[in-house]
Amino acid sequence: MATDVKSPVSMIDPSQLLRPEPTFNDKPINAFRDYSVDDKDPIKERVRRTYYDMHTNVTVDFVKQKREKWLKFNHFKATIKEALIKLNELVDESDPDTDLPNIVHAFQTAERIREDHPNDDWFQLTGLIHDLGKVMAFYNEPQWCVVGDTFPVGCKWADSIVYGPESFKDNPDTYNPKYNTKYGMYEPHCGLDNVLMSWGHDEYLYQFLLHNKAKIPEKGLYMIRYHSCYPWHAGGDYRHLTNEKDEQILKWVLEFNKYDLYTKSEKVPDIEALWPYYEKLIDKYIPGVCEF
Incomplete structure (x- = not known):
């Protein structure tokens, strides 16, 4: 029998309240980000398992280890196009809204931004590449530490995190007095730049x-950095850690979010026909071979 977890985002995510559009494509807003639990629904069960694995294993020490590993940028070299093509082989196990390869979502996002912001080519490119970091999944990383919503570590888990604080019951930081208080290892209003995500x-x-x-x-970079931090930009949590700069960043992230989340549909863009346009943007903003 299907059951609902006791979480404020299990059925209706707060991000829905921030979107004025009754529909953004062919789906109503309340059809997105449905994290209700149904063990007979394979996609919902896949999503739940991914998040529970994430919330069990992602600790302060774990994050520091991954930063040490990945921020050397010594795993592979490729152009942005070559890296994007890898996403043909990736279906995001944390996403309840689509079962299509991630490259489809990349072009859906970019093209919808292009419609509304035809003169902001940097914004279009931001939409195209915003999930490119998921290439880590091809290098021996489980998806639970690559995909999904993000949140601060080193302080108390917010109620608005998907599946709620209950999903962190097996995480050792939950019981560490250095990390399980409102501020944890941070100072009030220290700013997100100083928060370990x-x-x-x-x-x-x-x-x-x-x-x-x-x-x-910069605003494109911060759209990328925080687009998955739903507990902050949609749930309204962690404001005790943010500062004035973060309030400006929030406006950018919310503008990006509607194109990231609400463009997911079964309508697949003609990717091959679109490549020449986006290759020009790649050459303009991130040319050549990059270090991943």
């Missing part, structure tokens, strides 16, 4: 773009 594709790609000297504007 759970490891995933957001932070990796942000650091990758800095390392490879990408020319994307």
Whole structure:
């Protein structure tokens, strides 16, 4: 029998309240980010298992280990196009909204941004590459430390995290007095730049773009860095850690979020026909062979 977890985001995610559009494509808003539990639904069970594995294993020490491993950028070299093509082989195990390869979502996002922001080519490219950090999954990383929502580590788990604090019951940081209080290892309003986020594709790609000297504007970089941090930008949590700069960043992330989340559908863009346009943007902002 299907049951609902006791979480404020198990059925209706707070991000839905931030979107004014009744529909963004062919799906109503309340059909997105449904994290209700149904052990007879293979996709919902896959999503639940991915998040529970994440919430059990992602600790402060784990994040530091992954940063040490991945921020050397010594795993492979490729152009942005070559790396994007890898996403043909990736289906995000944390995503309840689509079972299509991630490259389809990349082009759906970019093309919808292009419709609304035809003159902001950097924004279009940001949409195309925002999930590129998921290539870590091809290098011996389980998806639970690559995909999905992100959140601060080193302080109390927020109620708005998917599946709620109950999903962290087997995480050792839950019981560590250095980390399980409201502020944990942080100072009030220290700013998100000084907060250690759970490891995933957001932070990796942000650091990758800095390392490879990408020319994307700062607001595009921060859209990438925090687009999966739903407990902050949708749930309203962690404001006791944010500062004035983060309030400006929040506006950018929310603008990006509607194109990231609400463009997922079964309509597949003609990717081959679109490549020439986006290759020009890649050459403009992130040219040549990059270090991953």
